[in-house]
Amino acid sequence: MKHIGTKTIETARLTLRRLKLTDSEMMFQNWTSDEKVTQFLRWDAHKTIDDTRRMIRQWLDHYQDDSTYYWGIYLKDGEMIGSIGVTITSDHDLKGALGYKIGSRFWNRGYSSEAAKAVVDYMFRNTDIERIDSFSSVKNPASGKVMEKIGMRYEGRLQHYYKTRDGFHDCTLYAIIRKEWEQRNSDQSIGEI
Numbered sequence: 001m002k003h004i005g006t007k008t009i010e011t012a013r014l015t016l017r018r019l020k021l022t023d024s025e026m027m028f029q030n031w032t033s034d035e036k037v038t039q040f041l042r043w044d045a046h047k048t049i050d051d052t053r054r055m056i057r058q059w060l061d062h063y064q065d066d067s068t069y070y071w072g073i074y075l076k077d078g079e080m081i082g083s084i085g086v087t088i089t090s091d092h093d094l095k096g097a098l099g100y101k102i103g104s105r106f107w108n109r110g111y112s113s114e115a116a117k118a119v120v121d122y123m124f125r126n127t128d129i130e131r132i133d134s135f136s137s138v139k140n141p142a143s144g145k146v147m148e149k150i151g152m153r154y155e156g157r158l159q160h161y162y163k164t165r166d167g168f169h170d171c172t173l174y175a176i177i178r179k180e181w182e183q184r185n186s187d188q189s190i191g192e193i
């Protein structure tokens, strides 16, 4: 698969860029220590800023590999509000999985959808990825809504697909393939004329 790694993306309201160690304080304050954010994730909310520093260091190591796609999400004034990434699940099959998190103070303002659309566009434009999918707990409808809003198609329900501190979750699976993304872009350009 052709890779270009994590490069900065600008959207109307957001900057998506690589994490830096100097982000640790606002990252901890704004989302990694937020129990509402980790409710549907497989890791617990961070108790200390050192937990967040450790997470950043791991990503700094991963950035050396061009197949890593993981961005911090920042408002234009530099405030960090969350993160978003695509995990390459198969280099052979040219596919990846999208995931995102936003601090609960910043929910329902369209930030995840804006970031997710930009990341999907980045992946299809700059790599030869064929399919991007994403799953979320049926108990987390806001996440499924983001997938719908960025043009992913519902593919089905996955029973007991992953486990959190609350037990197993059934999940909804959404995906978009290159042909659909191209179609969506050509429809948009017709609309813009």
Ligand SMILES: CC(C)(COP(=O)(O)OP(=O)(O)OC[C@H]1O[C@@H](n2cnc3c(N)ncnc32)[C@H](O)[C@@H]1OP(=O)(O)O)[C@@H](O)C(=O)NCCC(=O)NCCS
Binding pocket: 036, 037, 038, 040, 041, 098, 099, 100, 101, 102, 103, 106, 107, 108, 109, 110, 111, 112, 113, 114, 135, 136, 140, 141, 142, 143, 145, 146
């Ligand atoms: C899921 C999450 C990323 C959404 O972020 P966000 O920035 O609030 O998302 P957006 O504002 O772009 O869109 C959310 C949509 O869900 C809708 N929504 C919110 N709560 C909802 C609910 N309980 N039921 C149905 N829809 C809901 C919002 O109205 C909005 O849709 P709209 O724009 O059509 O009104 C955020 O809630 C989060 O970080 N949750 C914790 C981490 C997580 O679960 N990540 C996903 C797993 S990969």
